[in-house]
Amino acid sequence: MGNLLHRLITDLGERSDYDAASQCCRCGYCEQACPTYVVTGDETRSARGRNQLVRLLIEGRLSDPASAEDALHTCLLCGACTAACYARVATADIVLEGRRKLTETPHRLARLLTRLLAEHRGLLMLLLKAANLAKRLGLTALARPALRLIGLPGLALAEEHVREAPLVFLEEVLRRRPAVKDPRWSYFAPCGPNFLYPRVGLATVAVLESLRGPGVFMDNGCCGLLAYNYGELDDARAMARRVIERFEASGSRGPVVGDCSSCTAFLKSYPQLFLSEPDWKVRAERFAAAVRDVPEVLADAPLPELAGLPAFTYHDSCRACHGQGLQTAAHAAARRLAGSAYRELPESDMCCGGAGAYAFRNPALSDDLIQRKAGRIAASGARLVAASGTSCLIQLAQGLKKYYPECEVVHLSELAARALAQGAKDGTPAGA
């Protein structure tokens, strides 16, 4: 049946991809929610347009299917349209079905990376460390023209974008933690914190220990989102099975907490991968029910207010606010942490243009979005902004440096960890 899901779990129940796309009645109420429509004014780059095009693709009514590529590949998969839609038409999943229909062979880089992540993790880590070392020595900048020359401008851009170059990965640190008898939670390390931002993962673990007591590191692999978005569904399924097995083996009855919203949203959607495998669907459902994103953990946690915080605002990572409905939770936590330093951010739930590999595939559109985002942050007066997704951290770090260098970006977990540590020093126990 090829590399297609064929059936989706929608807000209205399980539907064929055709029925899911046809549920769009073209009312257009999603238009102003769609970041690419808002910045281009082009219906082709709107949620409604994309749903209609996928529907035409499924109906076989486009004589030149390749002409739909731009429309489908410029989708951020942010899900803002679904949140604005009365029928909650699942545009992101529908667009992905459309992309898979269009592309016979997945992107070679995505494929390579997926294979490395799934089967040769040790080799991948070695390569990354070498690259990070080279980056620290300023060598990779020299490689950029070569990357562009061999047709990998995205990789060159990615190299330029990413400012972090850790030489010790998160999983290596967490594996050294002593065993715990009755774990209250398990930590899922997404690739972002693992390979780029170990400090985020360490913060999340510290927060969990402070709020919930002892827990375990799942020592998970990749969640499979990369393969789901850019590669092969079967690879995504294989990775999902491995994660589920890890969860089942971990012995934790508490929540599975991850600190990249794109990954946690995807973990929660695992059942959709197994609609034709009833046994795995049940296991995926059990697992998905245990998954929590950081904003959920912090929503009503007893967080002390951070002292001496500069003017602060919060950017909603798309897959937290649109994908998981966590806007209220995230803002509640951010407000409590920042106290009087908190500033409202207009359009806080509009995508920053990070969106996984989007910034590297659609640099111009991505730049329009981050420029708009940086402008809103600057207008709020904030000097510090937090988010909950890895793509946002990368994109905001590089965009703010370019357009509003007075402001820094951190993960919500880092702020919470700082506040809890400060509370402990002040003698205010967590929970007080």
Added chain:
Amino acid sequence: MTKQDIADLRASLPPGTLLTGEAQLAAYSYDGASRRGRPEAVALPRGADEVRRVVAFCADRRIPYVARGAGTNLSGGSVASRGGVLLSLARLDRILSVDTAALCAVVEPGVVNLKLQEELARTGHYYAPDPSSFRVSTIGGNIAENAGGPRCLKYGVTTDHVLALEAVMPDGELVRFSVEDAGPEVMSLLVGSEGTLGVVTKAWLRILPQPAAVRTVLAGFPSVEAAVSCVSAIIAAGVVPRALEALDRATVATVEAYRKAGYPGTEAVLLIEMDGTPESAAREAAAVERLAREYGASEVRSAEAVADRERLWEGRRGAYAACARLAPNVLVEDGVVPRDRLPEAVRRIREISARHGIQPALLFHAGDGNIHPNISYDERDPAQCARVKAAGQEMLRACVELGGSLSGEHGVGTEKREAMRWLHSSRVLRLFRDIKGSFDPEGSANPGKILPDEGGEAGGGPVRPARPLSAQAALLAGKVKACAAEGRPMAVVGSGSRSPAAPPGCAELLTTGMNSVLDWDKGNYTVTVEAGVSVRSLRAELASQGFHLRWPDLGGTLGGVLASKAWPGLREDLLGMRLILADGEVADLGGKVVKNVAGYDAARLVLGSWGTLGVIVDATLRLHSSAVELPAAGEPKAFCAGPWQRRVKQAFDLKNLLNPWFHA
């Protein structure tokens, strides 16, 4: 379009402005209605000059073009049904200025209604028109459709809030029209013309200060009749709510199944919202609550705080949403009847629905008789589609039969084109075609919209019998016909209260003797009056029974007041007009409903026309339950016809027989 056409058009525009890929054309082949049509190119201009270039190019090569904003149109008006160029105005999206002292905002057409509201809210102001699509629909689209919304009961529809327009006319010229222009007022004609007469590139809009207080009342009634009687009682009591929405039981059940809003399960639910000072809003809310109980409401709730009011609105706002979840598509039909005919309209709609096996959810803007049956269906099922469409058309026909119109706020587009024959006589349709032909001789501006094709009267003519002419009016029409046959010029003197004496050689047309009140609909708050009636005596008669015209003191006859546009505000309460045209035929324009977007706004065009377009026989006016003091109006001014007023004249009176000296 030939390949050469596309290449030439592309060369005349900046890079990235013209889309021609198959998928791109497909993404511009629909709007919010059901019919599709693929354009041959999509233009995304950024400024009026680029719009002008596209229009001039299309006019020159007789290529159709369709202007479009957000593409949320519910009548198919923004679909390229005859190919050509789809002209998207989404990138003309700047708010150019907000003048809170002059209460005016200047915007480009692609500005989203909500964005304007957000900008105005910063200074405590707002723009009154609030179509349900306001979060995404554009001001340009709102103007093209003369959009309404819940708030228009108190504040009027889009046309009442447009002060001036800059438009690219079908010949490619950029022209500014204002409500203050002397003579036939082309600006009002452009509003609601669905892009068939010009493309708006800039709009001067009236803005209002936000009210200090708002109160919302929700009430459940045992029957639709009881609810509508209560609506009439509220208005008779001198309360003009800013919104007066109704839902029937089926709608409430649909909403409650989706999102528990806690609405009463009664036959009808009314949502009534008052604004003003805290005192007036509280007083009016109390009056409304009392009246609701008096008219049998079992459950009455009231709210003042924003969050509480929002909760009361939740069911109303969720109604369309709930329908959109029942099936892939929703036909939102849009009929309008005189308010007191609503219960009958509901009976007819239910009977039609039962016959076609459909279950519509009924939503009303009850205050102005606008009814929206929402019918969920799957467009992929041809049989179901046919049933739904047939039922929708029958519902419209029923509204027309009940004295109403085909559309209150969604426009005609392609979906109601054929139904126009039920509402308008063939003479009125010809007048509309003549206006279109005179403005757009190449027929390039959004062809195939609003007007049914010539001939093809198989669908039958008007379903409402024409009102008989009074003996005097019939005589006058005969005289005009005779003069027209001879090619003899005529002087429309009316009662002579304003017009100068007829020049020699002209036949005099007098309206003396045409001085009756033809229809005083006290339930619907409208009055139809012959042209020869003295305005002062009419006002006295109306006031004696608690009905008011919100005009300053104006002397002379009604016909004279209207023909000379003795006060610019007349347009707001003019609902309909009967006119003897230059050929002696009679045209019935508009009607007894306060919202009507079925066809060109030709009645308003006659204001200030000084007898050059036709002889006013009678006019239908909106009445108010309370009077307001207004400063005296200045002296009406004669006019010197501009080029577009000349085109109007050509459509009405090609041979220049009526008051010919204006166009000498």
